[in-house]
Amino acid sequence: MLAKLAWRNIWRNKRRSLIVLAAIVVGMVVLVFSESFIAGSLKGMLDNQIGSHTSHIQIHRKGFSDNKIIQSTIPNASFVEGVLQGTPGVLRHSKRVVTYALISSASNSSGVSLVGVDPAQEQQVSKIQASVVQGSYLSGKDHEIILGKNLAERLGVALGDKVVAMASMLDGHVGSDVFRIVGLFETFSSDFDRLYVFIPTGNAQRMLGLGDQISEFAVLAQTMELVPQLDVMLERELGGSYEVLSYRELLPAIMAILDVADEAMGIYYLIIGAATIFGIVNAMLMSVFERIREFGVLMAMGMKNGKLFSMIVLEASYLGVLGMLIGMGVGLAIYLPFWKYGLDLSAFSEGLTMVGMSAVVYPILTVGAVIRMAVIIPLVAVVAALYPATKAIRLQPVRAIYYV
Numbered sequence: 001m002l003a004k005l006a007w008r009n010i011w012r013n014k015r016r017s018l019i020v021l022a023a024i025v026v027g028m029v030v031l032v033f034s035e036s037f038i039a040g041s042l043k044g045m046l047d048n049q050i051g052s053h054t055s056h057i058q059i060h061r062k063g064f065s066d067n068k069i070i071q072s073t074i075p076n077a078s079f080v081e082g083v084l085q086g087t088p089g090v091l092r093h094s095k096r097v098v099t100y101a102l103i104s105s106a107s108n109s110s111g112v113s114l115v116g117v118d119p120a121q122e123q124q125v126s127k128i129q130a131s132v133v134q135g136s137y138l139s140g141k142d143h144e145i146i147l148g149k150n151l152a153e154r155l156g157v158a159l160g161d162k163v164v165a166m167a168s169m170l171d172g173h174v175g176s177d178v179f180r181i182v183g184l185f186e187t188f189s190s191d192f193d194r195l196y197v198f199i200p201t202g203n204a205q206r207m208l209g210l211g212d213q214i215s216e217f218a219v220l221a222q223t224m225e226l227v228p229q230l231d232v233m234l235e236r237e238l239g240g241s242y243e244v245l246s247y248r249e250l251l252p253a254i255m256a257i258l259d260v261a262d263e264a265m266g267i268y269y270l271i272i273g274a275a276t277i278f279g280i281v282n283a284m285l286m287s288v289f290e291r292i293r294e295f296g297v298l299m300a301m302g303m304k305n306g307k308l309f310s311m312i313v314l315e316a317s318y319l320g321v322l323g324m325l326i327g328m329g330v331g332l333a334i335y336l337p338f339w340k341y342g343l344d345l346s347a348f349s350e351g352l353t354m355v356g357m358s359a360v361v362y363p364i365l366t367v368g369a370v371i372r373m374a375v376i377i378p379l380v381a382v383v384a385a386l387y388p389a390t391k392a393i394r395l396q397p398v399r400a401i402y403y404v
Contacts, residue, residue, distance in 0.1 A: 028327020
């Protein structure tokens with residue numbers, strides 16, 4: 001009976017109830033879009049970093065991350081490769097030579113991170129091949145180099161031109177070689193395009209006097225969820241001569257942004273929750289004042305305070321649940337096309353590349369986010385009804401009956 005009474009009561013003043021519902025619906029739509037957009041943009045940033053060069057896990061000689069000198073090559077690389085091939089959860093890996101270098105053209109020069117890669121292995125671990133916009137990817141032949149479009153513009157070179165790379169060798173001397181540009185790439189990040197160049201592994205080893213030694217293993221896990229477990233397993237299998245770093249340790253700035261984003265969403269929920277509370281409190285207080293005489297009659301007829309309290313809370317909870325369902329439906333209707341086709345932000349592409357974001361963002365709405373919204377909004381509505389319900393049960397029946 002209380003449920004029926006509560007449902008009928010919220011429609012006794014349709015205009016007021018619809019205004020409250022509209023506020024809840026707008027709040028839900030904002031939550032759905034903002035949460036999915038933030039999650040999608042941050043996942044895009046993380047995927048871009050992992051796909052461009054970082055990978056899920058990197059393996060080096062112990063101390064390499066603190067002092068990235070060419071002498072810090074991986075001891076017994078064949079042992080590490082065997083461990084990777086025998087570890088469940090490892091999808092692919094790529095061997096790299098990594099060093100700082102100076103690259104020069106006829107008109108300019110620039111400091112870069114020189115990466116020697118096996119083209120076949122690297123294209124399975126990173127997105128560099130897919131990022132080539134002019135020319136072709138590395139074929140594995142000596143004296144080939146691919147570099148970012150931004151770096152090419154800075155050096156004043158184009159496809160087919162030659163550049164000279166110089167870097168410190170294993171014995172301390174300066175090694176150099178001449179390379180012909182076979183491809184130009186353009187990634188999500190203008191900084192990455194200015195800083196990284198790629199050459200074949202064998203060419204890098206000869207130029208730096210490394211023999212068959214390498215600097216790094218880049219590892220992809222079968223899924224992101226397996227990375228923490230895989231990190232621990234590889235550390236245990238490899239021992240103390242190696243450092244095994246997951247993307248969480250390699251990308252501290254992005255992980256900090258993810259933490260800040262969680263806090264930002266908490267502020268969104270707080271703002272929308274506060275607006276919802278004020279709206280429902282106002283509506284329920286007006287409803288209580290309009291029905292003071294009715295409450296007095298009900299109390300005089302023997303209705304307990306608990307039932308009266310529950311009826312008012314039910315009214316607010318109906319508004320909260322109904323607003324949540326409508327808002328979720330509208331929010332999903334807006335979200336799904338963007339989830340499928342993406343939100344094109346190419347008008348801001350120059351600014352986005354500076355922070356590592358793609359020009360097209362694909363919003364992501366997780367099951368956890370949907371559950372969180374489905375619980376919080378009705379709960380806020382119930383909390384908002386507590387004060388009006390308390391006011392109602394404090395009425396004196398005789399005074400309430402004669403209230404004007």
